[in-house]
Amino acid sequence: DAKTTQPTSMDCAEGRAANLPCNHSTISGNEYVYWYRQIHSQGPQYIIHGLKNNETNEMASLIITEDRKSSTLILPHATLRDTAVYYCIVRPTNAGKSTFGDGTTLTVKP
């Protein structure tokens, strides 16, 4: 699996958009970008994934650069409950195991 680089921590004001960056400069053509988050003492929660097009669902939006070497997860209106560690992972869609980096600890503040 390609390695990813994420900032260690970020703060965001409640109600504002949270933009979490991820660098994956060695991503291969068949690898998707997946985002998960882990709230303290819980298992990781799937958020969104994409290959090259931008994606949006009820939780977040995923913006992938044209060269696919980086991406940004956007939480449009962050709430206190969005405080968690966010993991960016790249892997082929037909693969199962995921390699987790250290992720970004997002703290949403009132």
Place this chain on the structure above:
Amino acid sequence: GAVVSQHPSRVICKSGTSVKIECRSLDFQATTMFWYRQFPKQSLMLMATSNEGSKATYEQGVEKDKFLINHASLTLSTLTVTSAHPEDSSFYICSARAWTGDGNTIYFGEGSWLTVV
């Protein structure tokens, strides 16, 4: 999304005993499940890949005789920590692959806290 359930969510056992953790895919069949371990303030570390009907594939450095994995059905994988010691105390998480329209997505269980005293 698909649901993966683990049981128990918390378990305390005595040193030297064995403890079993179950991972179930509730609304889909999973030929492959994955077991992770997470120590406090650290990221998830993959332990092994559990394959239905065959032997598990262990990551380097993980003792297969200590962490027994059984994947007897398409909806259940079990991890047994044998002869547990305090250093085995950790958060154990499983995941399973669910096939979606554009491939597959991995869903994780809620995790199981193991404390060995």
